[in-house]
Amino acid sequence: MKRYLFSAALATLLAFAAGVLAQSNxxxxxxxxxxxxxxxxxxxxxxxxxxxxxxxxxxxxxxxxxxxxxxxxxxxxxxxxxxxxxxxxxxxxxVKAITWLLWFGPFVLLAGGGVIWALVLRRRARRGYDDDDLPPDPRAVDAGVEKARELLDDPRA
Amino acid sequence: MKALRLLLPLAVFAILVVFLWVGLSRDPREVPSPLIGKPAPEFRLPQLHAMDKQLSTSEMKGQVWLLNVWASWCVSCRIEHPLLVELARTKVVPVIGLNYKDKNDLGIAWLQRYGDPYSISIVDADGRVGIDWGVYGVPETFVVDKSGMIRYKHIGPLTTEALERKILPLVRELQNA
Known part of the structure; x- marks a missing residue:
């Protein structure tokens, strides 16, 4: 009897679970x-x-x-x-007319940056070097040191 | 060329300032409604004070009217309410109240307490009609013209300024059209 009740309960539970499972997808x-x-x-x-x-x-x-x-x-x-x-x-x-700037704006900016970069590179290539790349002229350095020394030795200073 | 190189960063900065200025002065809570210029969504809803009677959008055709979405649980509805009561007293334009996701007894009690400015109150208990009208923040107020077209939407509590500058001039214009 007990076993019969248990299996009946189990069957009910399983049927219920199956119903729930069938509902959720x-x-x-x-x-x-x-x-x-x-x-x-x-x-x-x-x-x-x-x-x-x-x-x-x-x-x-x-x-x-x-x-x-x-x-x-x-x-x-x-x-x-x-x-x-x-x-x-x-x-x-x-993507529509009003969102073009949003979608393509970053690429326009990127292209703009690329153009500026290319221009700078081309100018440097034409000049051969950049002003900042030049080693300092040793004569100019010597003259500068001389001038500094003069100023330091100047009793009026 | 030299001047251009100096002015370019300034120009870029100026554009940036304009974008940020416009961006910051806009209220992100105010989402432009795609329903403006479109026919008012159809509803057929029971009336708050007579649940056996109904009101539908088509019954309002031929007159300019306002739809005010409110609820007794909505705190800022209480702020705009005196303005609506005042507006009702002038009888300029009929205001239909859409009681949004509210309990009927609470809604009725609220109107008894703060005054009832609505020509007719209708009940949207589950908020379905609210979704059709694109309601996302109560209170909201719509202006509907004689042909049943939505012409304007005000999001949030009404202000004297919004009423006098925008809504009432528009109502008058639409009534004379």
Missing amino acids: PALDARLKKLEEELRCLVCQNQSLADSSAPLAEDLRREVRALADQGKNDAQIKEYLVARYGDFVLYNPP
């Missing part, structure tokens, strides 16, 4: 987690939707999950949020 969870990490929480702006515990972030996570359950793909879910909150919700801003 690790692949979907991983996909949503990744998606939520690319979305910004609007309340605490330096946190992603995945990290934030703000009530709005909870609501938006719920909304994202509901959309995913409806069979929407990541791009469609992002579109849904951008329509309501603007590009600001995306941690990865889309």
